[in-house]
Amino acid sequence: MRRRRLVLGLLVVCSLILLTAYFGEGAGSPLHSVQRGFLQVVSPIQDGASRALKPVRDLFGWFGDTLDAKGERDKLRQELEQTRREAIANAAAAREVEQLRKLVGLDRELGVDQMDPVSARVITRSPTLWYSTVSINKGTSDGIRVDQPVINGDGLVGTVTSATGNAAIVTLITDHTSGVSAVINESGVAGVVQPAVGNPNDLLLEFIRHGDRIETGQTVVTAGSRSQRYESLFPPGLPVGRVSKVDDTELDVYQRVHVKPFAQLRRLDVVQVLTNPLGTRG
Amino acid sequence: MTGGSTRKLVVRIVVLALVATLLEIVAVSQVSLFGVSADLTPLVVMSIGLLSGSISGALVGFGIGLFLDLALVQTLGLNSLIYTMVGYGAGRLRELRDPQGAVVPIAAGAAATAIATIGYSIAQFLLGVDAPVSFLLVRDIFTTIVLNTILAAPVFALIRRWLLPALPDDPQRRRRRAYTTGGLSPLSRA
Numbered sequence: 468m469r470r471r472r473l474v475l476g477l478l479v480v481c482s483l484i485l486l487t488a489y490f491g492e493g494a495g496s497p498l499h500s501v502q503r504g505f506l507q508v509v510s511p512i513q514d515g516a517s518r519a520l521k522p523v524r525d526l527f528g529w530f531g532d533t534l535d536a537k538g539e540r541d542k543l544r545q546e547l548e549q550t551r552r553e554a555i556a557n558a559a560a561a562r563e564v565e566q567l568r569k570l571v572g573l574d575r576e577l578g579v580d581q582m583d584p585v586s587a588r589v590i591t592r593s594p595t596l597w598y599s600t601v602s603i604n605k606g607t608s609d610g611i612r613v614d615q616p617v618i619n620g621d622g623l624v625g626t627v628t629s630a631t632g633n634a635a636i637v638t639l640i641t642d643h644t645s646g647v648s649a650v651i652n653e654s655g656v657a658g659v660v661q662p663a664v665g666n667p668n669d670l671l672l673e674f675i676r677h678g679d680r681i682e683t684g685q686t687v688v689t690a691g692s693r694s695q696r697y698e699s700l701f702p703p704g705l706p707v708g709r710v711s712k713v714d715d716t717e718l719d720v721y722q723r724v725h726v727k728p729f730a731q732l733r734r735l736d737v738v739q740v741l742t743n744p745l746g747t748r749g
Numbered sequence: 750m751t752g753g754s755t756r757k758l759v760v761r762i763v764v765l766a767l768v769a770t771l772l773e774i775v776a777v778s779q780v781s782l783f784g785v786s787a788d789l790t791p792l793v794v795m796s797i798g799l800l801s802g803s804i805s806g807a808l809v810g811f812g813i814g815l816f817l818d819l820a821l822v823q824t825l826g827l828n829s830l831i832y833t834m835v836g837y838g839a840g841r842l843r844e845l846r847d848p849q850g851a852v853v854p855i856a857a858g859a860a861a862t863a864i865a866t867i868g869y870s871i872a873q874f875l876l877g878v879d880a881p882v883s884f885l886l887v888r889d890i891f892t893t894i895v896l897n898t899i900l901a902a903p904v905f906a907l908i909r910r911w912l913l914p915a916l917p918d919d920p921q922r923r924r925r926r927a928y929t930t931g932g933l934s935p936l937s938r939a
Contacts, residue, residue: 474804478811478833485815485826490876498825505819513775513820520776527780593821594778594788595828596866596889597873600821629822636822643878664878665886667784733781 494613494629503631506602510590510634514604517590528734549684582702583743584618585609589735590634596665599625599642601735606633610742614700616689619738622706622729623647623689627740635740639732640707641667648699649707652686654679660687660707660726667732670708672724677715679722685710687726702744758805758915762797765911766809769793770816785892788862790817792901794832795839795861796908799854800916803840810836824876831868835861851902858901859894866890 489498587603605611607630617624617637625639640647640662647660649672656679658672672687687710691703706729714723773789780786790813798806814828839857842848867890 471803475807475833475837478807479830482811482814482826482830482833485829486824487826489825502819502822502825506822509820513771516771517775520772524776524779527776527782531780531782589779591774591821592778592786593823594773594786594790594817595823595869596785596886596893597869600823602821643873643882661881663881663883663885665889666883669883669885671881733784734779 499629503629506629506634506636507606507631510602510604510606510631513602514588514590514634517588517604581743582741582745583610584739585611585742586737586739587611587635588737592735597643599639599645599662599667599732600628601637601639601738603635603637603738603740604633605740606631606635608632611635611740612742616701616705616741616744617738618705618741619730619735621731622708623701624730624732624735624738626700637738637740640670640728640730641732647701647707648690649687650690651681651710652688654681654685656681657690658724663725668727669711670726670728672710672726673721675722675724677722681710681713681722681724683710683712700744702741754915754917758801758912758917761912761915762801762805762809763812765797765908766793766813766816770813770820774817774820782896783892785889785896787896787900788865788893789900789904790832791835791861791865792858792897792904793908794836795857795901796854796905797912798836798839799843799857799905800909800912801840803837803844806836806838806840807833808836810834827869827872831865831872834868835864838864854905855898855901858905859898862894862897863890866893 485498492498585605587605587609589601590604591602593600603617611627611630613627613630615627617626623640625637625642625645627635628638629636638645640660641664643662643664645660645662648657649660650657651672656675658675660670661673663669663671672681675681687707689699689701689703689705689707691699691701708726708728710724711727712725714725716723769789770793777789778786794806794810794813797809810832811829814830814832815825817823817828818825839861842857870886870890
């Protein structure tokens, strides 16, 4: 009985020591280095296992997808109709924007290919409901560094928060530590996109004053750098999501704007890391 | 228990823990059902505790938790602490009550998942959360527990099958033996 209690006590004390030490440390500290070293060692194994188990994952994913497919189909039909209407309006707007751009000499377009994107495969995903992180099979040897933005075909996915030689950890925009400065594309109203922990399909655009008019269906994009002192991690104009609901209660100082992310963050397979997000060459 | 059989059990447990944890992070956690993914790790820790006792359960729980925290670059020590408790609790259940029913792994699986998910959330609150927390987290926790409860029996059966050759006294074998040898059965006293 004494041995049993001793083992339990030792393990609990070890856990608490690790927890306390880790929590008080900075990102370059020994325990964080140990974690990065461990990731470096196990990531090739994880990558191999991830490739080998992809058919199994796809099979089970197909079952899950089938269950959700019906609701998804109706939603997509509605979105398609809305997109068609928007496309017609956008075509006219695009012509106008092009002329204005030439007028003011603004030829800076959002060109992801100028930001040296590195394509990577998602190899693991955190199983906890709290941590929205995935690991990818590219690391510092491919030019990936901490704080670089990560996107996929749909929009913004997250940022690199840890990187080793051959793997990196990407913290998704739905992680409770995430915050992205963003603007409403149609009106230019600026705020900060934060997650609603526990709901990967809902982000919150915070710090929007009551006077600012926000409507459902408007698009949210990254704000990019607004000052040289506090440079944004993200280039401007990366699509984040669409406004799904606006809670405008008089009691709160700010409006609460709900945003549905464009990227399907629970089904990530291939992502791109923007290794040169500001698009500066050389 | 001889040194050889102990070594055999340790090897089997280590292989099982590694394979199950890798399987969880590279495959199972990426399959979404009803908006959540199943979490095999509390089920594995619970099963090992229930089959081989509190010390093994606590050690495996600590090891799996540490592996998860290291591999996923999460707060170090948090999963170790929670899974140590899960493994120890399952082991004590076996040592004190020696439960035999087929429903035991299912109930223990549900309890283990509840402790892991709710415990993790409480710890996150204690460590401080800046972002607003959606009420849907409660729904996700509940759905994960339900999903894991469904998986608990087959996971336990698979783990029992894998560990059986190395287990010194499997509860079900022990019960069967007790009723087939003279003197231990209540019927033989009549």
